[in-house]
Amino acid sequence: LFVCICVCVWVVGLGLQLRLNSLKPMRRYSMYGRYTQELGVYAKEEAARLRESGQRRSVSRTLDLLEYDKGRCAKCRICTVRCQKFLISRVGEDWIFLILLGLLMALVSWVMDFCIAICLQAQKWMYGGLDSNVFLQYLAWVTYPVVLITFSAGFTQILAPQAVGSGIPEMKTILRGVVLKEYLTFKTFVAKVIGLTCALGSGMPLGKEGPFVHIASLCAALLSKFMSLFGGIYENESRNIEMLAAACAVGVGCCFAAPIGGVLFSIEVTSTFFAVRNYWRGFFAATFSAFIFRVLAVWNRDEETITALFKTSFRLDFPFDLQELPAFAVIGIANGFGGALFVYLNRLIVQFMRKQKAINRFLMKKRLLYPALVTLLISTLTFPPGFGQFMAGKLTQKESLVTLLDNRTWAKQGIAEEFDYIGHSEAWKHPQVNVFVTLVLFIVMKFWMSALATTIPVPCGAFMPVFVIGAAFGRLVGESMAAWFPDGIHTDGTIYPIVPGGYAVVGAAALSGAVTHTVSTAVIVFELTGQISHILPVMIAVILANAVAQSLQPSLYDSIIRIKKLPYLPELGWGHHEKYNIRVEDIMVRDVRYITLNCSYRDLHNVLLTGHLKTLALVESTESMILLGSIERAQLQALLSLQLGRPRRLAYIRERAVEDKKRLSVVSNDSSENSSHRASQEVRFQVRGHSGQRCKKCFQPFKAHYFQSHRKKCLQNVTAEFCMSSKITEWEEKQLDEQVNFNNCKIDPAPFQLVERTSLHKTHTIFSLLGLDHAFVTSIGRLIGVVSLKELRKAIEGSVTVKGAKVRPPLASFRDSGTSSSENEATELHKLWDRHKSMPLPREHTPSESDEKSQ
């Protein structure tokens, strides 16, 4: 263990090197539309802040030193302080963050696995202890998961309903740049971890990969929040999004101890465009995490050394014969159909539950009934002495997988000695029933059970159940092959019997690949089993499965995104050339909220109340509408609260007080009137707040300031209050009429602009490449509209239905008249020109003059 700690320290020490190529260049990817201010400015401020805090720290340090100098080991202390300083200055480094994240996730993963194992053991123990009475046994078998799942559902529901489900769709949306704040809170983290542990501990066919991606992202978000206490670099939003991308890789990596597969899977599942320079972060964090995860297992004496999670031991010299490849291809194709069916079934169940209003109303009332019922059904069917005996019901998911990947053959091999089912494999044997029947039953039952179970509102994924089903299907084909060719297919003398375990590996990769639409399940499979000898069959099967599944259904995650109606930009349909005929001007919102350079605070106030975009356009004037830049909403709120805020208010009051003292010595008014006035004030604010719901929060500091100063006044001078408050209102009105001073405001001088004739296709590409959430549309510098993700989504979805059928895009009719022909483009340009001519242009146009000049 010492040596292993040694390595950790080394890794940490050499991670220092990593910072050089990691810290800064990464930050620029996926920045647009999200970054809060110019990074240059940001960096300077950051430097200033660090300097300042450094000074502060050094002051406190010298104090410390003075105190300690009298002590004995002063040198030692100085050294410690220096180390501490060094450490704090390093806290902002990427690799520190990644290592902490990896460590944390490995621990979480390991602890969760441990708890889940205990839960499962407890169930087995209860079931085993009650073997005298079948009914009691049944009760124990059924009650235990029902209680756990119900608890999990209830707990999640109460603490954070966002924790329900896999979380990959949400992460995909967040990484796309849409802010789903409530999905990355501490509450969600707790709900997800505890909910998932209980859900998996119940033994239902649920997975942990998806939730782990979410948990890792939660970890990253929380860690980043925590680290921001030390250094400001953690407040950079774009950096955090990159860290989330790395966290997704960590999630898969430490769940399966599969760093490479984890990175690839997370890229395939969550990204559209991927910055290659971001690649190493995922690798670094995932490798570290997987390493710690497996080291913990060694440390706990579960394993002798670091090995794969589901280690297989197929023969190396002759893994498979070339002539077995058609069978592998069959597995791939069949699993492609199976994967599509799974996604369809899953969606069907969710939609059925939603559409059936009677059921729905009933279930909404008793939210925990649905999980309990589903669990009851599934656990009843798997009850080992009951139907479960025909489908290896008593095995947990992990045990099933281990037995399925076994390198021995189950079916009888000619006259050779009968295979003795040892260990868990025993569960697959039934005295009356053939092993093929057991396998078929297992596949069919588990298939619908998994599709059903993943609709339960608990934190759960579908990857693992699908993986097991795939393995079972592969095993079935493998066993059939083994029964068909008892001596193997190879004809050149040596007998190489067929290895059904290899088929199971292929099947697992193919089905999970088909459901998630990824190719990287192949890599995950290699890392899970620790053997790569079946690489070509696995790759062929995965590619075939993907080809079939992708042409039939969306991936499970995309399906959930559509069901949950998450704000995700859909892909452009295939071969919809009509798309190119929609232009930005057709879909943009023409009623843009903007502020002018010489607007008053009242305008600002109104705009903030009515708009909803994160950034507002700054135009030169209402007439010219020339776009000068964009300002963050928060900046404007700050401006407003600065103008109406406490310091100015207090200054005003003090000023007034001095003036008034001379004139006033009036009796105090009755407090009832005072309070009623306050109430009316409050109502006024609430009404305002209501009309622009999202703005409510932003006015809180303003309100708070108002009432704080109010309260102070109460204490100071109750008598002057009534007079004061009316004057304050007056003052407020006056303040609101003042012209805004943009000097203290960060303005982005180059917001993203599109011209009105940009095609939908181009807009889509730009939005997805740059991760924009809105762009201004300008026509010769004039702001004429704004396009946000919403409009874009509508425009795209208007023409692509879920099932891929073609529907005419809403605006194609305007375009089809012939715009796309080149002649008309020129004609339109001429029209445009004429339009400009008729408008008062900056300088009057004289063709002859221009001709001369251009010569």
Next chain:
Amino acid sequence: LFVCICVCVWVVGLGLQLRLNSLKPMRRYSMYGRYTQELGVYAKEEAARLRESGQRRSVSRTLDLLEYDKGRCAKCRICTVRCQKFLISRVGEDWIFLILLGLLMALVSWVMDFCIAICLQAQKWMYGGLDSNVFLQYLAWVTYPVVLITFSAGFTQILAPQAVGSGIPEMKTILRGVVLKEYLTFKTFVAKVIGLTCALGSGMPLGKEGPFVHIASLCAALLSKFMSLFGGIYENESRNIEMLAAACAVGVGCCFAAPIGGVLFSIEVTSTFFAVRNYWRGFFAATFSAFIFRVLAVWNRDEETITALFKTSFRLDFPFDLQELPAFAVIGIANGFGGALFVYLNRLIVQFMRKQKAINRFLMKKRLLYPALVTLLISTLTFPPGFGQFMAGKLTQKESLVTLLDNRTWAKQGIAEEFDYIGHSEAWKHPQVNVFVTLVLFIVMKFWMSALATTIPVPCGAFMPVFVIGAAFGRLVGESMAAWFPDGIHTDGTIYPIVPGGYAVVGAAALSGAVTHTVSTAVIVFELTGQISHILPVMIAVILANAVAQSLQPSLYDSIIRIKKLPYLPELGWGHHEKYNIRVEDIMVRDVRYITLNCSYRDLHNVLLTGHLKTLALVESTESMILLGSIERAQLQALLSLQLGRPRRLAYIRERAVEDKKRLSVVSNDSSENSSHRASQEVRFQVRGHSGQRCKKCFQPFKAHYFQSHRKKCLQNVTAEFCMSSKITEWEEKQLDEQVNFNNCKIDPAPFQLVERTSLHKTHTIFSLLGLDHAFVTSIGRLIGVVSLKELRKAIEGSVTVKGAKVRPPLASFRDSGTSSSENEATELHKLWDRHKSMPLPREHTPSESDEKSQ
């Protein structure tokens, strides 16, 4: 074999499914700045063309049918024709292309391997046959590679000098969007294939991975050219670039039979931003290619079944002990330094050869001398009876690798029986010298030899030699560990001896990762050896090696890009915050070539002669400078040649002729005057052509037309010629003065625009994300400048020198005065506003009015 063909057919048949999700959505990535016209228009034209050709084909088909109907098996023929028609309609599918590419590359790879093996065998045979005389043996040993390398260098030099080197840097540049046409020609393909075969056949420490990437890309480009005979879809440039990306993956994939590693390696090496949807193409093609490549080996009876290229057989149950990890980490770190040193050494040699003018001049004269000398030196040193005996000189690269990855231990293990060096391993044993000394000598000698050999101007890569050196270093560490802990480190009873082969695997991955700055060498190693049991050590070592190497040196490919001065956009430096203070307005070219909407053909002509950008800006007028769109240079050339082209010219001449006939019956002039006039015409054109060198070509059709018509006239009516030609010049001048009709011209109505205040940082990101090669800079709709890759590169390189030292960016001084503070931004905006105020704006600005409106 039948079954395997079966699978092929299946794969093909099911690839049909793939087309659905492959064909169209891919095409939109990396389109900007390169696409020739709106895709919508393109698609329509394409459809029209297909329809037309379809009709033509059906006509010929009916003819065929009529002919064949009289024959016996008419039905059969009809069926064939139908199949043919179906196949032709499918030719445009992506998957067909990918399969063809994979097949072709697998064949090329296999044939090349075969030839190389024969070459190497021939050398061995010669060397073995002459063992009676050491001098003769030496002659044979040395002459053979010298002849091969000299032939390879000469052949490449004569046929296509572009084929020299690895080709990955060039592919990186091409995939970035820069057109390097001469790198993708058939000549280059032939030169590369034959040159590489000879170079590798010589036994020099050269690799084939890099050239294979280039060869695959060449294959893709040529195949795409060939396929464009069938369907127009292959003329789409952006599609071809995507295919090139897939081809890079195929190159690595079929070189090492490593599809996953190939895809990842090619992504890491060639891309900056990667479209995830493009991912499956690489996987599909690389898998197919690797499959065929290995099937060919089985078919050739080299292998019994499909296995890894350098199959290892380490024990599975206990691959390594946790306490061995520090040794793996040491390998990683040391290889990181080694990798950086290799890149440095390689660059040093190239730069030394260039700087030494005397040597340089001499070598330039005798181009083949340098390769010959280097080869002589290296082969002399490896001569087995000479120095070669101390460094296993008689082994080829492949044999060395096989022996290094052997799972037996070479060093004596305590009292255990001495290891008997069998097969090739024998070469590592020397009666007087310890195996450690042999290994150290091997590493040191091969290190500089490889660095030197890769500078020879033949097609060659450095991956394989580096891989072997890494493996040797790993072996060295492994053997040391084995000697140090003869009974293994594990303390729990069972003895697990250390496996030095595992260390060799780790070392190979780490060194090659360090040199290329990639993590995916880990995956390549797993696929090459067929074992993944060492995943964690490999990952740790690769990450550490990358961390060290990346902080010291650029990758080998980036180094070559810099040496060759390829037009590649460099990465922004790390932590150069000054960058953010450079704005587009500082770097843009203000003297933009543009055309106005009402310009004359003469203007067009002048602009075409002076400009060099691929697209030209179309502005409304010289005064307003309002950007309306952009037009391709080719389009304008077409316009011009249409106006002055043959049909109009002939029409004019005919018209004139009719007129003139009545008046003219003059004697023919002397031909000398006529020819002198022609010469003067020619001179005039050449002078024009000279002033705008690049335009020379574009005027060829114009000139050709002119002289064609000229010649025709000569034949028709020599008498009228003099009069005619002067009139033609007159006519020409008149034509040039006409206003351009843009109706037949494709105009991109939404070219990419930046505002002048966009930061360098943002510009860089947009350029690299969208793959632009230029962008127009506008200020409130007015075109004020243009930024191309060149300017951007200059601006970035002005502040980052090759060695990473910081130099102040050229324009930072203007900015440092305080622009970056937020206050100044607002001030500047006010200035901007004032400036606009002073200019005649579209509508006169009245502050009070705007205030009212915005309320």
